[in-house]
Amino acid sequence: MNHLDFSAYSALSLIDFPESGFKLERWQKLLNTLAEIFDAPNAMINQANTKGIEVLVSNQHKQNPYVAGGVVPLDCNIYCHHVVQKRHALYVQDAREEGGWDDNPELANDNFCSYFGLPLEWPDGRIFGTLCVMSRKASDYSDSQRELIQSYKEVIDFELALLEQNRHLKSISVLDELTGLLNRRGVEEAAQQLASMAARVSQQLAVFYIDMDKLKPLNDTYGHQAGDQAIKLLARSLRSISRQYDLVGRLGGDEFVLIAMVKNENDSSVITRRLHQALTNAPLSLPDDKQQRLDVSIGIEIGVPADKDALLALIADADKQMYRAKQAKRSAE
Numbered sequence: 134m135n136h137l138d139f140s141a142y143s144a145l146s147l148i149d150f151p152e153s154g155f156k157l158e159r160w161q162k163l164l165n166t167l168a169e170i171f172d173a174p175n176a177m178i179n180q181a182n183t184k185g186i187e188v189l190v191s192n193q194h195k196q197n198p199y200v201a202g203g204v205v206p207l208d209c210n211i212y213c214h215h216v217v218q219k220r221h222a223l224y225v226q227d228a229r230e231e232g233g234w235d236d237n238p239e240l241a242n243d244n245f246c247s248y249f250g251l252p253l254e255w256p257d258g259r260i261f262g263t264l265c266v267m268s269r270k271a272s273d274y275s276d277s278q279r280e281l282i283q284s285y286k287e288v289i290d291f292e293l294a295l296l297e298q299n300r301h302l303k304s305i306s307v308l309d310e311l312t313g314l315l316n317r318r319g320v321e322e323a324a325q326q327l328a329s330m331a332a333r334v335s336q337q338l339a340v341f342y343i344d345m346d347k348l349k350p351l352n353d354t355y356g357h358q359a360g361d362q363a364i365k366l367l368a369r370s371l372r373s374i375s376r377q378y379d380l381v382g383r384l385g386g387d388e389f390v391l392i393a394m395v396k397n398e399n400d401s402s403v404i405t406r407r408l409h410q411a412l413t414n415a416p417l418s419l420p421d422d423k424q425q426r427l428d429v430s431i432g433i434e435i436g437v438p439a440d441k442d443a444l445l446a447l448i449a450d451a452d453k454q455m456y457r458a459k460q461a462k463r464s465a466e
């Protein structure tokens with residue numbers, strides 16, 4: 134085989150950068166299931182990085198000799214090298230029959246004669262690594278098994294896109310200092326990706342525009358620090374009720390946004406209820422040892438924004454709804 138020039142994939146190992154906040158364990162379950170479905174002792178996600186081809190996550194099976202952190206050097210004729218090099222799927226039904234694999238240690242030392250692997254890619258098309266299953270028996274996978282691996286690949290590629298996006302957002306200072314949430318600029322930056330993601334999976338987006346009630350009197354009575362604590366508490370509550378792909382941001386002052394993919398209006402009422410419940414469960418501790426439940430006014434808009442501008446328009450509409458809700462509350466007081 135031609136040896137690979139890994140300078141092209143000079144990505145640093147994900148294992149060495151846990152501070153990226155990326156949880157490799159999430160992929161563990163996925164691989165365990167994949168190995169089970171394929172009745173294979175091995176399923177792995179590997180990264181082509183400056184070390185070589187590195188096992189990032191491997192399924193948990195007694196007969197799987199490969200564990201996370203293992204690296205295969207560049208001059209080794211393993212199956213994954215071919216996937217990385219050619220950038221397309223490789224299916225070897227029985228390497229013993231096929232020839233060309235005698236010096237592959239996976240076959241020679243560990244008897245893996247069947248391999249099915251797909252390339253994983255960063256959003257800009259650069260190769261990331263591979264997703265593969267290996268077996269010690271010759272195989273004949275069905276079309277639906279192959280399609281299943283393909284859809285697993287798409288999920289992983291999608292997570293890589295999110296990872297890349299997070300890195301990008303961090304690098305251009307889009308986080309709010311007080312809460313660690315996205316600031317207004319961060320929300321705007323993330324809007325495009327979120328809109329296209331929702332379109333891709335054919336889901337509506339629900340935009341919750343959330344404004345804290347009575348922050349001013351809290352500041353006036355207990356001081357600015359107590360107000361800051363209230364803002365942080367609301368941020369934590371929003372985080373606690375949000376799901377992995379939801380977007381949570383602080384647009385400024387006491388105004389926040391939560392954007393979630395929803396199937397219907399009922400989903401959005403569930404989210405509102407969860408927020409109210411979270412605020413009830415975690416009241417604000419005040420300097421005089423009293424506790425106060427935070428109140429919020431919420432405006433909700435649901436839509437299928439085609440792009441960033443449409444999503445920003447949806448946010449503006451949710452802001453108007455919030456304002457109406459606040460007015461209604463004030464006149465009821």
Ligand SMILES: Nc1nc2c(ncn2[C@@H]2O[C@H](COP(=O)(O)OP(=O)(O)OP(=O)(O)O)[C@@H](O)[C@H]2O)c(=O)[nH]1
Pocket residue numbers: 311344345346347348349350352356357358359360361364385386387459
């Ligand atoms: N402590 C603190 N206060 C802030 C911060 N950002 C904005 N505020 C204050 O929050 C208040 C927001 O204004 P309003 O939304 O009109 O005040 P409110 O009392 O919440 O009014 P309602 O929304 O009508 O209930 C202003 O008094 C700001 O000074 C912050 O980072 N920390």
